[in-house]
Amino acid sequence: MSEKKIIATGTPFSEDQQQWLSGFFAGANTRLLKQDDSAQSNNRPLTIIYGTQTGNSESIGDDIVALANDYGLAAELVDMGDIEVENLADIERLLVICSTYGEGEMPDNAEMLWEAISEDSAAKLDHMHFSVLSLGDSSYDEFCLAGRQWDTRLAELGANRVVDRVDCDVDFDDDAEAWSKAALDAIKETGSAPSGAASSAPAKAKKEKSQYNRKNPFPSALLSNKTITGANSSKEIKHFEFSLKDSGLSYEAGDALNVVPLNDPELVDSLIANLGLTGDEVIEGKSLRDTLITEYEIKLPATSFLEAVAAKSKDEELNRLLKNGDKEALNDYLWGRDIIDFIIDLKVNFSVEELMPLLRKLQARAYSISSSSKKHQDEVHLTISSVRYESQGRDHQGVASCYLADRVEENAKVAVYFSPNTSFRVPNNPEAPMIMVGPGTGIAPFRAFLEERESTQAKGDNWLFFGDRKKADDFIYQDEIEAWQASGLLTKLDLAFSRDQEDKIYVQTRMQEKGAELFAWLDRGGYFFICGDAMYMAKDVDKTLHNIISEHGKMDEDAAIAYVNDLKKAKRYVRDVY
């Protein structure tokens, strides 16, 4: 990526200082672009801060910025990672939009601000008026926890809640819109009026937007669908290529592409047959069969569905698990069971009228993009492991992964839209070293990063840690990776195939072996990226990183934690984990 020079040459700053300042002003420029045009007018200032991992909170923030002027408010949308806790005390009107990640955790960009505001020494916020919108997914134990925590903490610090928090499930559009309007309406009269006359500053140019987005996905032609794991692999990983021709859409390496799937018609037919229905029943002008294929989640049961099954079937085990609050036991019981399993096993029946309110809306699935648009114009690539397993005596398939793998013909259209991941980016500085840890499909964004650095001829060192089970079958993108090694683009490559020898070797084993060098890369300004499994791999890699910093940086545990926190703050330690 060519870095735009923002600080003039000849200024009394060291190279490091220039780099930092360039980054700061570049950030300030982007932030300003997100201000409402009337930010300079007589409108009351409103700050909207967002905590996001995959862009939903940010896109709601964008919508509010566009709405705010109608309420006499000049809104500014700010990434939680770009604001210091001290600045919060100056804000009179604040809207917080925050998703929840991991197991009830803050999204990465919210972590540092959250830590700071949680400290006992955090300043009082008596002058602030606020409201919180939390995004989450009710299938997680800690539903919307991050947003709930923000709501509680702001009130604890003395801020005045103008509208009650709203906790949104995956189908958040309507709730988010209703909250936005209520919050803007309530907050518009609060706090002091702005001083000074309206400015005649010209409106800022808005970034041109494509007509396609989450609410109006782009029908993209599937150009290619190739299996890239070997015949003897324990899994099937596919490489997909989609066309963006005539979409007006663009993306950055690090972003995600959302695929809006269609349910498997055979599964829908089986569900309909097991319910004793025909499929021709009409729902809002559409047949039940078509409605179930296109609009509703028919695999993952919602809690309301489970409760209805428990009530109808009187099944002892399910009733006990739902009542006793042992979430772990309930999750174990639910693992691998889908909606049809309950209908078959517990012999329950639902009429169409009973069934529909118990189903969740079918959701798009987000995948980390594995291409750089600089290398593949008008194309976007994905690297997806097809989810297939047997459970309860039936074959099960992932909704979106198998929709793409098995049912979309070449050149047929797939509805897609992008989610930005603004913290997961190739560094602006083309010379900054990148350390990338991406086993399995976690390689996806790093293929994009390497393509990006190849296309821009960036000079920085690149180090990839990749692994899986067996080299012979699971070394995906082997030819490309080896070509990058040969060309020198990939400065270092460390491979960990866990089942090629008796001892299990993982990417973190390789990191530990190369600890001294890894620390040296970090210490000369390196960026550390992780992509892949959140449950085990990312945690083990994080632990190993702390150990390496402690051992090779000669730091005690607290100092190593502080070192890692500084990396996070500088966006030099970022994760894309799932």
Ligand SMILES: Cc1cc2nc3c(=O)[nH]c(=O)nc-3n(C[C@H](O)[C@H](O)[C@H](O)COP(=O)(O)O)c2cc1C
């Ligand atoms: C890996 C992962 C973990 C998640 N963990 C939680 C959780 O613990 N609690 C919750 O309510 N939602 C959870 N979610 C759901 C997200 O909060 C939800 O999809 C939200 O709309 C994302 O918004 P964002 O794009 O602004 O980050 C999780 C989603 C993913 C992909």
